[in-house]
Amino acid sequence: MNDLAHCLAVLKALGVTEVVYSLSGGGDEGTCDLDSVVHLDGRTTYALPAPAIGITEFGQVATLDELLDGFVANIPDGDWVNNEGGHGTVVLRPQETDEDLRVECNMTYGDENDDQDFDDDEFSDAGIDEDDPDPASTTLTIDDSALHTPEGTTP
Secondary structure (H helix, E strand, O other): OOHHHHHHHHHHHOOEEEEEEEEEEEOOEEEEEEEEEEEOOOOEEOOOOOOEEEEOOOOOEEEHHHHHHHHHHOOOOOOOOOOOOOEEEEEEOOOOOOHHHOEEEEEEOOOOOOOOOOOHHHHOOOOOOOOOOOHHHOOOOOOOHHHOOOOOOOO
16 A cells, blocks of 8 residues: 555545645745545535654654645646646545545646736837848948047147
């Protein structure tokens, strides 16, 4: 049994029917936030039970809520955090008998709001002459009169 399957089995034993997480990535960080927990009796809560369900490799107590946060963040395929701007939801259904329906992940990759950082019209080509002048037909004239001292005066 993998660790996520173990957490789902604990949630099932605790009478949890659904756990919903929101994932939001962008920049170099992402967030994995618990949205809701639905129980068999119909109650909706906004915190997971936190029983100790294991020991970490460093000898620390591993709680259900902490383990699930880490597992859920790794469920989406691809890099939903680093500059991808991925966002979506992960839904866990521990009471579901069909193993394929126990974990549902719906992600969208790209900008969270799809707004452009700048307006392309701001950089329009209007009024720009695209033809460079022909260098052979252009005569360069230099006015150096201000550099010369008038005759009969000393600098």
